Amino acid sequence: MKKDIILKAENISKQYRLGQVGTGTLSHDFNRWWHEIRGKENPYLKIGDTNDRSTKGTSDYVWALQEINFEVERGEVIGIIGKNGAGKSTLLKILSKVTAPTTGSIKSRGRIASLLEVGTGFHGEMTGRENIYLNGAILGMTKKEIASKIDEIIEFSGCERYIDTPVKRYSSGMTVRLAFAVAAFLEPEILVIDEVLAVGDAEFQKKAIGKMQDISRQGGRTVLFVSHNMAAVKSLCTKGIVLEHGKVVYEGGIEQSIEHYLNADYNKSNIYTSDIKLDVPYIKEIEIIANPGSFYHDFNKDLKIKITLSTPYKLTDPAVSYQIVSMNDVPVVHELNLFKEIPFCHEVGTYELISEIKKLSLYPGIYKLNVFFADNFLKKRFDQIYEACSFEILLSEKREYYYQNNSAVYKEKETAWTIKKIAP
Structure with missing residues (x-):
């Protein structure tokens, strides 16, 4: 045709x-x-930098478009x-x-x-x-x-x-x-x-x-x-x-x-690490624990997020939260823990937190993680890491359902936190 x-x-x-x-x-x-007039090519077409606004070029000419x-x-x-x-x-x-x-x-x-x-x-x-x-x-x-x-x-x-x-x-x-x-x-x-x-x-x-x-x-x-x-x-x-x-x-x-x-331009790692020791509370490491050693995660399976925090002084009312966002930067999961009944950062040291999301049922695709560390008493955010790491949801062949009113539905998401002090 x-x-x-x-x-x-x-x-x-x-x-x-x-x-x-x-x-x-x-x-x-x-x-x-x-x-x-001699039938030759314009000499200035042979020169010019690529159209990259984020870098400083060496030529007075720039190609806004090339061979489209x-x-x-x-x-x-x-x-x-x-x-x-x-x-x-x-x-x-x-x-x-x-x-x-x-x-x-x-x-x-x-x-x-x-x-x-x-x-x-x-x-x-x-x-x-x-x-x-x-x-x-x-x-x-x-x-x-x-x-x-x-x-x-x-x-x-x-x-x-x-x-x-x-x-x-x-x-x-x-x-x-x-x-x-x-x-x-x-x-x-x-x-x-x-x-x-x-x-x-x-x-x-x-x-x-x-x-x-x-x-x-x-x-x-x-x-x-x-x-x-x-x-x-x-x-x-x-x-x-x-x-x-x-x-x-x-x-x-x-x-x-x-x-x-x-x-084309996102952090394709499921782990974030800060190599700089700060004199204020900060996020030291973030890891998305999907399939062991993998960037990929199966649809409707439990997902763990490990966050390592360090504080050089005691905190009164610490709070840690994270967002899972789509590639369009739309938040699809938001988790906040105020730790009011759990001793956390009440002493100087390094702490490891593991947040486990039960039966994470997101559409297949790539997702990014934003993490925040603050103190509600001080009304101050100490650290915030955007697009810290990422993972991809795959649609696995086996899906887990339960039946209600003769209809198959997914189990609701549940979140559990585990906290331990790992260093003085």
Whole structure:
């Protein structure tokens, strides 16, 4: 079956010169021109650092994008994900023809509507109604086509009361509402959205995602969506492209793409150790005891967490807590023990605590551990270790159930603590 390709990126690269606006010096412009008239390659395309914002480069040039290639079929919803500075916005600007690539080409079939930044394409002195007609004209719509949909656009945006007020009076959320409504209802073949929905409130985000689903599934139109909200990306998109330092590092199904993105940069160890002895109470070691010597843990099996603490002085009301969080940084388990009836840290020394969670029934996937050590009497947190270590839940073949009202259900989670002093 022949693919219906509506958008194709071929060898897209984008280079910027750091520290200046424009092409650089007159000598650079002359050198570039001299190479061009002799039919030779631009000499400044051969240099430039990788787009890594966390490191200091040695060149005045940086590649925001390098050799990007992909195809988009009609009706696909593509999630473009990556860290800040990975090149997502630059790619969407090129796809929207807001800026030109340094090398490579974009081939598209049909009208492209873009939501790249709050207020892009809106004239502040014009009213919301006037901006609807302006944006529709930019998209190639006739006045008659725009007029036939203007009531739907205004109703969806929720800006009816302010529609004849200049857009400069709008809040950023109102501007995004109206801009999205214009882009969605004027029926472009390709809709490009870059994170702007995060400005809107929860109710509008839900409406917008629902509308994008309708656009792709019923209208057969194509959506390219950039967001750091992985839940929204997962619910909306069918395919993912993961960018890192301006390069495509993964392309595939959306769940696999999200997993690749989330798993690319986390602590893959089930043990944390501090080698520094402090003169305040601190967390010395954390270990997740799953299957012996393994990073993996079976679904619905007991899980032990060992925490070693050291205190150079007596504590009145110590408290230790931990969170198990998903790769989306959503807490799924929170355990707090105040130790009011157990002698703990009432003497100087090192203490070992083992917390055992009975029948841990989390969805299969990777989880991280955050641990906190405090004193409630002093109202002071001594130490906090985020993403101290991690483990992965596997779905084992044998599941343990008990039966109630003829239905199989899991046993409820129980937690037990064991504490002992292990050093003076």
